[in-house]
Amino acid sequence: MAVDPADAAEVEKLYEYGERLSEVKDKSEHLGDYEGIIAAVKGQSLKAKQLAAQLIPRYFKHFPSLATQAMSAQFDLVEEDELAIRVQAIRGLPLLCKDTPEYVSKIVDVLGQLLGSEENVERDAVHKALMSLLRQDVKASLTALFNHIELGLENVREKVICFLKDKVFPIKAELLKPQDEMERFVTDLVKKSLQDVTGAEFKLFMEFLKNFKLFGNGASPENIRELIEIIEAQADLDAQFNVADIDHIDRLSSCMYMALPFYKGGASSSKFVSYCNKHIIPVLDKLPEEKRIGLLRTVAASSKYASAQDSRQLLPSVVQLLTKYMPGKKAEDMSYDYVECLLYTFHHLAHKTPNTTNSLCGYKIVTGQPSDRLGEDFSEQYKDFTVRLNATEETVRQTMKKLTQGMSEYNKALSAAKTDEEKANIKAEQQKTTMKLRICNNILAMTKPLHVKTPSFIGDDKIDLSWMEPAKKSQASNASSSVKRPQPSTNGSSTVKKGRFDGGQKQLMNRAFEGISRGGGSGRGRGWGGRGRGRGYR
Numbered sequence: 001m002a003v004d005p006a007d008a009a010e011v012e013k014l015y016e017y018g019e020r021l022s023e024v025k026d027k028s029e030h031l032g033d034y035e036g037i038i039a040a041v042k043g044q045s046l047k048a049k050q051l052a053a054q055l056i057p058r059y060f061k062h063f064p065s066l067a068t069q070a071m072s073a074q075f076d077l078v079e080e081d082e083l084a085i086r087v088q089a090i091r092g093l094p095l096l097c098k099d100t101p102e103y104v105s106k107i108v109d110v111l112g113q114l115l116g117s118e119e120n121v122e123r124d125a126v127h128k129a130l131m132s133l134l135r136q137d138v139k140a141s142l143t144a145l146f147n148h149i150e151l152g153l154e155n156v157r158e159k160v161i162c163f164l165k166d167k168v169f170p171i172k173a174e175l176l177k178p179q180d181e182m183e184r185f186v187t188d189l190v191k192k193s194l195q196d197v198t199g200a201e202f203k204l205f206m207e208f209l210k211n212f213k214l215f216g217n218g219a220s221p222e223n224i225r226e227l228i229e230i231i232e233a234q235a236d237l238d239a240q241f242n243v244a245d246i247d248h249i250d251r252l253s254s255c256m257y258m259a260l261p262f263y264k265g266g267a268s269s270s271k272f273v274s275y276c277n278k279h280i281i282p283v284l285d286k287l288p289e290e291k292r293i294g295l296l297r298t299v300a301a302s303s304k305y306a307s308a309q310d311s312r313q314l315l316p317s318v319v320q321l322l323t324k325y326m327p328g329k330k331a332e333d334m335s336y337d338y339v340e341c342l343l344y345t346f347h348h349l350a351h352k353t354p355n356t357t358n359s360l361c362g363y364k365i366v367t368g369q370p371s372d373r374l375g376e377d378f379s380e381q382y383k384d385f386t387v388r389l390n391a392t393e394e395t396v397r398q399t400m401k402k403l404t405q406g407m408s409e410y411n412k413a414l415s416a417a418k419t420d421e422e423k424a425n426i427k428a429e430q431q432k433t434t435m436k437l438r439i440c441n442n443i444l445a446m447t448k449p450l451h452v453k454t455p456s457f458i459g460d461d462k463i464d465l466s467w468m469e470p471a472k473k474s475q476a477s478n479a480s481s482s483v484k485r486p487q488p489s490t491n492g493s494s495t496v497k498k499g500r501f502d503g504g505q506k507q508l509m510n511r512a513f514e515g516i517s518r519g520g521g522s523g524r525g526r527g528w529g530g531r532g533r534g535r536g537y538r
Helices: 005-023 027-042 046-058 064-078 083-097 101-116 120-136 138-151 154-175 179-193 199-210 221-235 246-264 271-286 289-305 308-325 336-352 354-361 379-416 420-451 468-482 507-514
Strands: none
Touching: 005 027, 005 046, 027 046, 027 064, 046 064, 046 083, 064 083, 064 101, 083 101, 083 120, 101 120, 101 138, 101 154, 120 138, 120 154, 138 154, 138 179, 154 199, 179 199, 199 221, 199 246, 221 246, 221 271, 246 271, 246 289, 271 289, 271 308, 289 336, 308 336, 308 354, 308 379, 336 354, 336 379, 336 420, 354 379, 379 420
8 A cells, every 4th residue: 555655754754853852851942843743633644643642641741831732632632533543642641640740630530531432442541541540649530530420421420430340449459558548538539429329339339438447347436327327318318208209218228228237336226217217117008019028128127226215116106017917817818028027126126115015015014114004904905916916826827837738749849840941930939938938937936925914025136037148148149230331332443433522522621621520410310219320229
């Protein structure tokens, strides 16, 4: 292929500029040579542009008076149609900061916008450039990246979050030094970014913070309290509860479950339990069926961390629900999972304030307080509660008998099954039966102590809730899968059109020199319930 003489001449001229600048000691005396290199960016020669992408960063530090012009030219090269030019320009961006660290945050801001590239080689160059700058100045780099999360364009913020998850978080021990100072710095960045996140994003950030020494084993009560307050703020506990607001229900339930490990660590009484007392339990029956059991399970798991005051307020509503779901006579069926949750909640709340059950269930528990109400007649409550306990136990035992017989039938059917599909279906039914048997066993273990006038309430971990182990494994799996983002597809082309970054060729330069845009729109109002972008735990 014939070489265009004009193209060759332009490239030769650039080589001359570069050689002179390389040879002279005082490069600032050759301002014209550097201006010539910058000017090549506006030319027609693709080879000259690729060479300019190397030379502009190489001599950048020697010409501070041309800094703005040089950076503008390098950003123009990043927006070129030709892939080779773009990649070369991206590789040169960190060199602009090598001896001029004041430009780190501006360059990281630009690189953050380039994370959405569809070309593998280009995206790889962006990743390497960002990692280079993170190692040079981790504070400035992280600040710029988190600004994209807090304020950036929607597609950009998602790519930045993926980059942090996949590239930065795994090597936090290398990057975050000194550890205490940097963990606090990143925690503050995360807290600012949590004003508007999806459920998957919130999980990701919380998992990251939980792995900090600041919040790990041996963390101070103040730090654990801080982490709990982050979760409570995300749950929006100041909002009035609306049974039709599925988004808020999902968020509340997920945040309550996320907070449980920290209450186990001895933190103060859960605001979630207080919120449930005031807003959720009284209207539980009005919730959508598919949301009700999830909230009930979370309330049950949280009940052991309730304060005595919260327990005293919550118990009447729990007993009222129990009398609804525990049949007054033997029934063909009942809501076993509801009864398990409510009995577990009842035991743990009653353990904190046992004499409250005197007026609710007709018990005779003496604490010496006026609230014992021992002089009043609550025999009707005791009779009704006992009848319901008996009927519940009879129903459960009958069900267990049928379930046990069914297990034998499943074993026979499994032996006779001929296809993998048949075996899979039988095993699925076996698992359902096993789960229901666990629920039934738990119900009987919790009703047994309640038949006497002065019962013993279970206030420890003697009862393993039927769903807890599977739920923990599932949650870990879902948390991992829900934050994965598919890599951008590759179309095999070596070029992309100008203006790929929602603002044309000058957007990157404008963002760098005018500061991070606050008008890009970060998609305020992301929901957790799967509407639109969906802030849901899916």
